[in-house]
Amino acid sequence: MPTLRRLDISEFRNLRSATLQPGEGINLISGENGSGKTSILESISVLAHGRSFRTHKFRRLINNDEKSFTLFGQIFEGTTRNIGLSRASNGDIQIRIDSKAAHTATELAECLPLLVMNSASFQLLEGSGQVRRKFFDWLVFHVKQEFKHYWKLYARCIKQRNSLLRRDKITRSELLPWDQELTKAAQHIESMRSEVFELFQTHFLNEIGQFDFTETLGAELSCTYVSGWSKTGNYNEQLEDQFERDVAAGYTHIGSHKSDVKINLARVPAVEELSRGQQKSVIVALFLAEALVFRTTTGRTPVFLLDDLPAELDEKNLRIVGKALKNLGSQVFATAIDPKSILTGWELVDDESLRMFHVKHGQVELKNDITLRDSFLL
Numbered sequence: 616m617p618t619l620r621r622l623d624i625s626e627f628r629n630l631r632s633a634t635l636q637p638g639e640g641i642n643l644i645s646g647e648n649g650s651g652k653t654s655i656l657e658s659i660s661v662l663a664h665g666r667s668f669r670t671h672k673f674r675r676l677i678n679n680d681e682k683s684f685t686l687f688g689q690i691f692e693g694t695t696r697n698i699g700l701s702r703a704s705n706g707d708i709q710i711r712i713d714s715k716a717a718h719t720a721t722e723l724a725e726c727l728p729l730l731v732m733n734s735a736s737f738q739l740l741e742g743s744g745q746v747r748r749k750f751f752d753w754l755v756f757h758v759k760q761e762f763k764h765y766w767k768l769y770a771r772c773i774k775q776r777n778s779l780l781r782r783d784k785i786t787r788s789e790l791l792p793w794d795q796e797l798t799k800a801a802q803h804i805e806s807m808r809s810e811v812f813e814l815f816q817t818h819f820l821n822e823i824g825q826f827d828f829t830e831t832l833g834a835e836l837s838c839t840y841v842s843g844w845s846k847t848g849n850y851n852e853q854l855e856d857q858f859e860r861d862v863a864a865g866y867t868h869i870g871s872h873k874s875d876v877k878i879n880l881a882r883v884p885a886v887e888e889l890s891r892g893q894q895k896s897v898i899v900a901l902f903l904a905e906a907l908v909f910r911t912t913t914g915r916t917p918v919f920l921l922d923d924l925p926a927e928l929d930e931k932n933l934r935i936v937g938k939a940l941k942n943l944g945s946q947v948f949a950t951a952i953d954p955k956s957i958l959t960g961w962e963l964v965d966d967e968s969l970r971m972f973h974v975k976h977g978q979v980e981l982k983n984d985i986t987l988r989d990s991f992l993l
């Protein structure tokens with residue numbers, strides 16, 4: 616299982632110089648508001664993806680008094696790999712994997728598969744289909760090797776088609792070569808997504824079933840994959856039917872870029888009825904389902920970054936999440952202002968494999984002594 620065993624952070628947000636030696640199980644990061652907890656998770660995400668989950672502007676990540684940040688990590692998965700990334704305010708980026716320069720952050724993503732759950736994850740229920748599609752495609756991308764190729768082909772065709780649609784006096788025959796390529800890519804994408812979704816749905820329903828509130832709901836929670844075009848017909852023919860509408864809008868209305876994974880209660884989006892804590896439980900179940908399909912198909916487990924997990928969850932539900940994560944066997948980085956709820960809820964007080972870190976004004980300290988844990992519980 617891939618695990619991050621060492622993390623060196625330098626001049627990243629308020630973390631001027633920090634070193635963590637995480638354990639392979641649960642890593643609990645506590646500290647006051649503004650101490651640097653989320654920044655630690657963010658540094659892991661930047662190291663593993665080349666990008667942050669908080670901002671697209673990399674300059675924000677560099678400490679305000681500095682001109683570059685550097686991150687270094689040691690990943691263990693059978694053997695140890697050293698990865699490093701630094702970014703300067705002039706845009707220069709350096710990525711190294713085992714002391715060789717790498718050209719793209721995609722190579723990093725393969726070393727350390729990550730799932731990040733934070734307050735933005737509520738968008739999975741509140742947001743547009745694009746948020747859910749991206750979340751689900753992370754899984755398809757990791758599970759189906761050809762997905763990347765067909766998705767790139769699809770994106771290229773759509774871009775080209777849309778720019779042709781915006782041209783004056785475009786005829787359907789001029790679009791035909793693009794539509795044929797588009798259809799080919801869309802069919803491959805569709806079949807890969809459908810196959811992965813079947814596994815995903817089973818795991819999701821299983822995971823959400825662990826939360827008792829589902830029994831008290833007036834209707835059953837469902838999770839459905841909705842294709843980006845009508846399933847009763849052929850995509851190419853539907854593109855033809857949509858031609859006038861697409862020309863008028865200068866945009867392709869149907870296709871793989873329009874599919875969705877709907878979470879409903881009866882026929883209504885679940886978000887319209889569920890409480891905030893219930894929504895969070897659904898989100899947890901979505902992430903667990905993703906991790907379980909990932910494990911079943913690749914034999915690996917993703918590393919979880921959980922930012923402020925205890926927020927919105929009561930003790931009972933927090934316990935359910937802890938149990939599920941333990942069964943999964945993933946390495947977990949969880950932040951909390953007060954670690955008490957996780958420590959007791961997850962029965963970690965006597966857990967030898969737990970690592971506890973405390974952050975104060977950007978300084979990270981390991982607080983692993985069992986007796987120190989007691990002090991957190993006072």
Ligand SMILES: Nc1ncnc2c1ncn2[C@@H]1O[C@H](COP(=O)(O)OP(=O)(O)OP(=O)(O)O)[C@@H](O)[C@H]1O
Nearest residue numbers: 628629647648649650651652653654675677678679
């Ligand atoms: N580029 C930067 N340089 C220096 N400090 C920064 C930079 N960007 C953000 N900060 C500061 O870093 C601190 C840590 O922020 P972070 O979001 O990690 O805190 P947190 O511990 O997660 O807090 P909370 O409990 O409120 O979520 C904040 O005080 C923030 O103002």
Ligand SMILES: [Mg+2]
Nearest residue numbers: 652653654922
């Ligand atoms: Mg935070």
